Amino acid sequence: MSHESPTSRDPAASSRRLFLGAAAGSVWTGMQFTEAEGMGQTAPAAAAEQAGAGTPANPRLFSFIGGDVGEWRVRSITAVTGESLPAAPRLKVVAGAAPALSGSTDTPAWVLQGVTSNERYVTRPEKEQLVAKQAAIGRPTATHAALIPIRKSAAWWTLTQDERRSLFEEQSHHIQIGLKYLPAIARRLHHCRDLETKEPFDFLTFFDYAEADEPAFNDMLAQLRAIKEWTFIDREVDIRLVRDR
Numbered sequence: 001m002s003h004e005s006p007t008s009r010d011p012a013a014s015s016r017r018l019f020l021g022a023a024a025g026s027v028w029t030g031m032q033f034t035e036a037e038g039m040g041q042t043a044p045a046a047a048a049e050q051a052g053a054g055t056p057a058n059p060r061l062f063s064f065i066g067g068d069v070g071e072w073r074v075r076s077i078t079a080v081t082g083e084s085l086p087a088a089p090r091l092k093v094v095a096g097a098a099p100a101l102s103g104s105t106d107t108p109a110w111v112l113q114g115v116t117s118n119e120r121y122v123t124r125p126e127k128e129q130l131v132a133k134q135a136a137i138g139r140p141t142a143t144h145a146a147l148i149p150i151r152k153s154a155a156w157w158t159l160t161q162d163e164r165r166s167l168f169e170e171q172s173h174h175i176q177i178g179l180k181y182l183p184a185i186a187r188r189l190h191h192c193r194d195l196e197t198k199e200p201f202d203f204l205t206f207f208d209y210a211e212a213d214e215p216a217f218n219d220m221l222a223q224l225r226a227i228k229e230w231t232f233i234d235r236e237v238d239i240r241l242v243r244d245r
């Protein structure tokens, strides 16, 4: 486990600013999703009402708060590529912005934000295979989880859409690898690039699974980390979680 100090690319600085200024959010267990759209699900309507006066809520926004509270106990934080994140004993997942803590000394170690979105790369046949096999985040048996924030390099973002699709699937088989592990592994993808706040990662990937499926999850990760798409990842942190009973 690596616990390097925050830097300007670290979420701590920008996230604390966000955290203190944010509207109150509601605690999110993941159970209320409908899975019809796979990873592009929206948060429940109730979450859309969480914002303060005059602040429009984004129903697709999620906050991942590393600190002293939350439904997930952090088992490990491992820097796979680039800088790690500061240590935090627990993770709280919130639909919407992180709750304001004005006047509180209970400042979290970090807050990461992302929005669920439409799919960019899947073809119709791939989408049909995904929808047929995938499970929703939040199954009672899914006592284990992983939050894996990822940043891709400038070289990736200067490519065109067709070049990225080719790298993602034809040259890397990301979807074909992932499909083998459904429905044991449930996933939700959050995008960070287009938020108003400056976020330290481009994606927040979140997975949950039964304890017995962790070896399969690790097997999938080993395959994905060897594909061409992954050579464009310049920061990846692997955060493993377990739900308290």
Ligand code: HEM
Binding pocket: 118, 119, 120, 121, 122, 130, 148, 150, 174, 175, 177, 178, 179, 181, 182, 185, 186, 187, 189, 203, 205, 220, 221, 224
């Ligand atoms: C559980 C099996 C998995 C499946 C079925 C799967 C499937 C997919 C699909 C279909 C997309 C494209 C969504 C779109 O069209 O925009 C995607 C994107 C992505 N996945 Fe996975 N995936 C899996 C596992 C993982 C894992 C383990 C990671 C990270 C360690 C990961 C990281 C990502 C990232 C970062 C993207 C966004 C790529 C981009 O837009 O540049 N996936 N995944």
